[in-house]
Structures are given as structure tokens and as C-alpha cells.
Amino acid sequence: MSYAKALRCRKCGQEYPLEPRNMCDVCLGRIDVTYDYEAMKKTVSKDNLCAQPVSMWRYRDLLPVDSKEVDIGTGYTPLTKADNLGKELGLKNLYVKNDCLNPTYSFKDRAVSVAVTKALEFGFDTVACASTGNLAASVAAHAAKANLKSYVFIPSNLGSGKMVGAAIHKPNLVTVNGSYDDVNRLCINLSQKYNWGFININLRPYYAEGSKTLGHEIGEQLGWQAPDCVIAPAGSGLMFTRIWKGLNELAILGLIDPVKTRMYVSQAAGSSPIVNAYNNDSKHINPVTPDTIAKSIAIGNPSDGEYAVKIAKESGGGAWAVSDKEALTGIKLLAQTEGIFAEATGGVVIAVLKKLVAAGKIKPDDLTVAVITGAGPRTQDIMADVVHATLVEPTVESFDSAFDK
Ligand SMILES: *Cc1c(COP(=O)(O)O)cnc(C)c1O
Ligand SMILES: [Zn+2]
Numbered sequence: 001m002s003y004a005k006a007l008r009c010r011k012c013g014q015e016y017p018l019e020p021r022n023m024c025d026v027c028l029g030r031i032d033v034t035y036d037y038e039a040m041k042k043t044v045s046k047d048n049l050c051a052q053p054v055s056m057w058r059y060r061d062l063l064p065v066d067s068k069e070v071d072i073g074t075g076y077t078p079l080t081k082a083d084n085l086g087k088e089l090g091l092k093n094l095y096v097k098n099d100c101l102n103p104t105y106s107f108k109d110r111a112v113s114v115a116v117t118k119a120l121e122f123g124f125d126t127v128a129c130a131s132t133g134n135l136a137a138s139v140a141a142h143a144a145k146a147n148l149k150s151y152v153f154i155p156s157n158l159g160s161g162k163m164v165g166a167a168i169h170k171p172n173l174v175t176v177n178g179s180y181d182d183v184n185r186l187c188i189n190l191s192q193k194y195n196w197g198f199i200n201i202n203l204r205p206y207y208a209e210g211s212k213t214l215g216h217e218i219g220e221q222l223g224w225q226a227p228d229c230v231i232a233p234a235g236s237g238l239m240f241t242r243i244w245k246g247l248n249e250l251a252i253l254g255l256i257d258p259v260k261t262r263m264y265v266s267q268a269a270g271s272s273p274i275v276n277a278y279n280n281d282s283k284h285i286n287p288v289t290p291d292t293i294a295k296s297i298a299i300g301n302p303s304d305g306e307y308a309v310k311i312a313k314e315s316g317g318g319a320w321a322v323s324d325k326e327a328l329t330g331i332k333l334l335a336q337t338e339g340i341f342a343e344a345t346g347g348v349v350i351a352v353l354k355k356l357v358a359a360g361k362i363k364p365d366d367l368t369v370a371v372i373t374g375a376g377p378r379t380q381d382i383m384a385d386v387v388h389a390t391l392v393e394p395t396v397e398s399f400d401s402a403f404d405k
Helices: 037-043 046-050 056-062 083-089 108-121 134-146 160-167 180-193 204-221 238-252 273-279 305-314 324-338 344-358 377-386 396-402
Strands: 004-009 031-035 079-081 094-098 126-130 149-155 172-176 229-233 262-268 318-322 368-372
Touching: 031 204, 037 056, 037 238, 056 108, 056 204, 079 204, 083 094, 083 324, 083 344, 094 204, 108 126, 108 134, 108 204, 126 134, 126 180, 134 149, 134 160, 149 160, 149 180, 160 172, 160 377, 172 180, 204 238, 204 368, 229 238, 229 344, 238 262, 238 305, 262 273, 262 305, 262 344, 273 305, 273 318, 305 318, 318 324, 318 344, 324 344, 324 377, 344 368
Parallel strands: 094 368, 126 149, 149 172, 229 262, 229 368, 262 318
Antiparallel strands: 004 031, 079 094
16 A cells, blocks of 8 residues: 555645545645655665666655556666766756657656556546646556557647657547647546546546655766755646655755755746746736647646646746747757757756856756756647758768768
8 A cells, every 4th residue: 555645635734535636625726645754764775765666656655656657668768877968068967868768758657657547447438638748748658558548639730750659659639629728628527527537637636646756866867965945837837846746855854955946947938927927926816828849738727727836936046038049059069969859848948058158047056957848859840940061972982072071
């Protein structure tokens, strides 16, 4: 059995059993999983962890699952020392957490692996999700592995790379004539009619927990310490909050010192409701209509936005937005210094990092982690301008005359 105890409302504290649940009945607040950390402490140690699988499931004791996991090979992705990029930006201790290297090319596999495991535990025969693209691929892949039926809902304006990434696993692929926020609203309505496991609705508390492993891995891979700064993207804001929770759990378990990490939210200027709320010192999120190439984080009404703002504030971090143009430059900078081809969301993170350094918010010696959450090859259409090839005949002479070496 896991150490998960209950679901608890983040706002009013009302507790519920570990069941499929989207929000609090009393106050409509968001729901989190709570744990018996005292009991967990007795089993989890650095030595025990070293003997665990080299995947996100090495942190099974910190996750709310009771059965064998649905795992397609997710997690324990590289934390790469980014010396070239660091030199470019003026940082001596920069690391990139490369979550492009998950089975469906984004961190979503962490969240979905836990949520689909719970879907089986709860006895659902069908899983579904509202997606900006990456979640659809991950849910379809895990449903294939778990022999579950799946319905994945995406906005109809996504690029073909993301469509193929989901369709290849043969889900029921539903394109919705509207924005992600419309897709999400449709799925909330459908979740009241169909007894399915909606990954980011009634399974959301469990989905959220999977993302914590990003925080766990960062702490472990830094040699059991929390970084000074984390820069991570936010769409709904959920993953950002879970990196924080993951790091703090390591401290609760005594594996690292108390966490002093400054947490920085990054968003695209064309979809930055969380950054706006932070800048206006507002507790409430004003929804926006997204317009950005960073489709994975193009969420105008972020369900965990308020919580993300709170963590950015309380940790002494911040919330920053960059233009699509800056994001494109960020993608190239990361690819051309560290050999990592990220999707636009990663470009946003790198561009925000650059701004933070220029503004003096991050100092040259700060131990800094940029979280790169999704890979570029599925959205290559936005990078078409990088191709400058030289056509030669298949002869040495032709090559020699084409290049001035
Ligand atoms: C979904 C996604 C995000 C945003 O995650 P949230 O939890 O919604 O904030 C960031 N990056 C990538 C690549 C994603 O697919
Ligand atoms: Zn409540």
C-alpha cells in the first residue's frame, strides 16, 4: 500500500477518500493528495533509492499508487551541465533538465503514468483527456500499454506532428473546433455524463503527483541538494507547483536541506495570465485568449494559476513572459550550444532565463536549473527558417568548389 492518506482541498481543508475527484464539493477548491510522511520516512532513504529502477518509478514510495505501475519507460531523464549555454548567458552553474527524453517526448509521461495506473485501480475501462497536444500523445500511448480505450480531445488548429504523435497509438482522436479552453470545458461537461477516467479532470490529483518526480530527480541528480533557482514553463501551472512539492518532499524526508529555491514561472507573452496576475499582485487570474506558437502552454484560463503565483511569490522567485520571437531565438540558442532541440515551450524557458540574468535576478554563481519539458521535432514547422543546405554533385570537386574552407 502507498503512503497516500487522503485527498484534501487546498482552500478549505475538507478531506475526501482517495477516489476520482476533480474539486472540493464545499468550496470548488483544487484537491491535493496528502501523505503519511512519518511512515514514509521509515522506508525512504538515499541508500534504498539507489537500489530502485532508473525511471520515475524509483520514487514509487512518494506516489499515490497501490498497484503495479503502467510504465512505458518514463523519467530519470538527464540533468545536463550546460556549460556552453551558461557561458553564453554568464552563468557558471547552469543545468538543463532534459525531459524531451521521455517516451512520448514530454514530461507529460510522468503525470500520465501515475494517472493511468490509478485509472486501472479505479476500474475505468476508458481514459480521456483535454490536451494542447502532448498530453494526447501520452494518454494514447499509456492507454495502448494498459489495454484501455481512450478518447483524446485537442484543438483543431494543432500542427500535423502533434496529431500523428497521438494518432499513432490509435486512440479515438477528437479535434474540437475551438481553443484549448473550449476543449477543456467540453471535457468537463462530458465527465459529468460518462464514467471514464478523465486524466486531467477526475484523475487530476493523481496526474499532478506524477510531475513531482521532476523535483525529486533534480534534487537527487544535483547530489542531494535543491538548486538556487528553477526556471520552468507554465500552462495550467500545475507542473510548476509540483516541481516545488517534489523538492520540498525531499526535505521533509530529510534527504536534502530545507528548500530555498527561487521558482520562476515562464510563459509566452501571447498567453501569460499567470505572469499578469503575478505582476498585478492579484490573487485571481484574469483569463486571456491565447495567441502564441508555444501551443503546449497556450492556456488562457489556467486551473492552477493562482497556486503557481503563490509559489513564485513565496519562494522569492518570479513570473516572466517573452515574445514568440524571443522563444524562437531561445530554441536555437539551446540547440546550438547544448545540442538539445526543444519545442517552443523550451525556447520560452531559455529566453526567460536570459532575461533573468540580464535583470540581475540570477547571479553568475547561482545553481540554476532550466526545465525543458518537451522536444522540438514534432513541431519543426516553426523552425523551417534554419534550413540553409548547400547542394553539391556527388564528386569531391563539386564539394571543394562549393565550400571555402
Ligand atoms: C503541458 C505542458 C506544459 C505545461 O504544463 P502545465 O502543468 O499545464 O503548466 C509545459 N511544457 C510542455 C512541453 C507541456 O506539454
Ligand atoms: Zn474546499
